[in-house]
Amino acid sequence: MEELPLYSALKKQEKLSRISFHTPGHKNNSKFQAIDFFKLDYTELPGTDSLYDAHTVIKKSEELMSKLFESKQTIFSAGGCTLCIQAMLKLALPYGGKIIASRMIHKSAVNTMAILNAKVKWVIPNINQSSGQFEQVDTAEIEKALFYNRDASCVYVTSPDYFGKIADIKSIAKVCKSYNVSLIVDNAHGTHLKFLPKDIHPITLGADIVADSAHKTLPVLTGGALLHIANKKYISKAKESMAIFGSTSPSYPIMASLDVCRDWLSKNGREAYSKLEKNILKIKDVALKKCILDDFENVDPIRLSLNTAKVGVLGIDAAEYFRKNEVEPELADRDRVVFIATPLNSDDDLAKLKSLIINFSSNKAIKNYIPIFEEPIVAKTLHEAMFSQSEKISSANSVGRICASTVCPCPPGIPILVPGEVITENSVQNLLHYGILSIDVIK
Ligand SMILES: Cc1ncc(COP(=O)(O)O)c(C=O)c1O
Incomplete structure (x- = not known):
């Protein structure tokens, strides 16, 4: 064989x-809805609509999802939350524009910001000095960044993080509104927050655009994700923005699993x-x-x-x-x-x-690792650095070089370095701690 x-x-x-x-959240439970998704693997046919130009059945399914999440519009993604994040950034950030972003951020967002030639004002979350855990981003810090960066087009927050920590989206949304700036949220880990006894989904709490990785916490096939829009001004360009980054052959089984999940959720x-x-x-x-x-x-x-x-x-x-x-x-x-x-x-x-x-047996406590994340030293723009000639070198010998690609161990889900930043002694210590032994640097 x-x-x-x-x-x-x-x-x-x-x-x-x-x-x-x-x-994925379906837990490989073949009894759930007992659907043979192989048999649903079709493409754009006269009766099956087309994701990026939806007028019939996909449009209707998305409308039902939007109603469930109480958004102004919800779009299906078969390319994961990554695709929703790409579309969300394209919608809210003009090419070369400025964004205020929590450093707790997925690498897909950093890479998209680099493609869009964004200028990023990072807000670095605090680190709890006894547990080594990153706190969620503070509303006051976002407000300070908005005050000093009046040219920012939007604020980007990731909530919840890998460990479930939730930012105060309601107060961040309020501050963003007072500066007339949109709040966009990577809610990859929190699609289910809508269905808890207390609905704490970011759309409910006032965010303008939200990306949900539905497959992580709901019974949906891997790759199934949702882009929710609450601010009407983004609706007309939403599909177009997603189509720029997505495959022209989105998987129908994945989209169908979103539809089936929605029906289950509503009941x-x-x-x-x-x-x-x-x-x-x-x-x-x-x-x-x-x-x-x-x-x-x-x-x-x-x-x-x-x-x-x-x-x-x-x-x-x-x-x-x-x-x-x-x-x-x-x-x-x-x-x-x-x-x-x-x-x-x-x-x-x-x-x-x-x-x-x-029955978990304990031992003598080991001190938690406390990383040091300082204000990054930026030598080149994200865009310039990501598209420069680069070479891989040993992390141990990289102090003083300029990073050429996003280095984001998960966990903790905070990039140690993004393209264009100078590698310091502390970054090397963090790289080695997270087992990253080589790094891409600008030649
Ligand atoms: C915080 C966060 N955002 C975005 C993503 C990307 O989600 P997806 O795998 O659905 O593309 C992940 C994936 O792990 C994540 O943890």
Whole structure:
């Protein structure tokens, strides 16, 4: 038989039948809606509409989604949240324009800003000096940046972050309005926030444009994402902006999974998420008693982030403990291990996770790694640096060179360096800590 490396690896993963606390949110549950998506893999035909020129069935599906999320317009993406972020930036930021952005940012946004030749005023979130955890961006810092950068076209915030930390979108939106500047939010990790007992989706809280990575926390095929628009001025160009970056063959199964998910959400979403929230809060309570819960306040109630270094176990070792016990987390780093639960996880899945946390054995605390993120030294614009001739060199020998590509370990989801920035001793320390041994620099 011919070798099938990828297919075999996926079949192997399936055979392990670990409980999924990672993306995608459908948890490979083939019983959910029992749809054979292979059979739905069509293309643009007379009856199937066309994503970027939608007039019939895709348009109707998007309108129903928009109604559910109470946006002015919602657009499907089969190219993930990345495509929504690209479109959102193209809409809100003119070529060469200025943007105020939290440094907690996905690399797709930085790369798009580079393509758009943006001038970026970074707002660096604070770091908690005992846990090493990045705080969410502060409203007062955004306001200060708006005051000193009157030529900014928009403010860009990522909320929630990987660990579930939520920014005060309501107050940030208010400040942005007072400066007549749009607020755009990367809500990749928070599509489900709409369906919690307290709706804290950024569209509800006053953002102008929001990008949702639906496949991360909802039962949607990987790649399924949503671009929500609340500010009418962006509607006319929205599809066009997405089409610039997207494939001309968006996957119909992915789009259909968004449609099916919407139907399920409208009937079951609130009840399902309110039950899930109650169950996860019980698990968080156990984790709190074991002294490994990262945070209780200003976090997504569903996201579970355990700071295992606090009790002497490296996050990557803790992840192995969970894997050995048939539970697959979303991610782990030196200090933490993170779990994504959705209503597609059964009561048994949650009971298993809870019992593994109850039985988690601790050790002597390991000090959390405290990164140092200083105000970056900018030598070239994002655009110029990203499109310059570059070479790969060892990170250890890179002090003083100019970075040529975005270096963003996930977690923590904050770029250590973006194109055009000078590499410092601190950046090298962070690079080596996150295991980044080589780096692309300008020749
Ligand atoms: C904060 C954040 N934004 C955007 C993305 C991109 O989402 P997608 O994988 O759906 O393109 C990710 C993916 O991990 C993310 O963590």
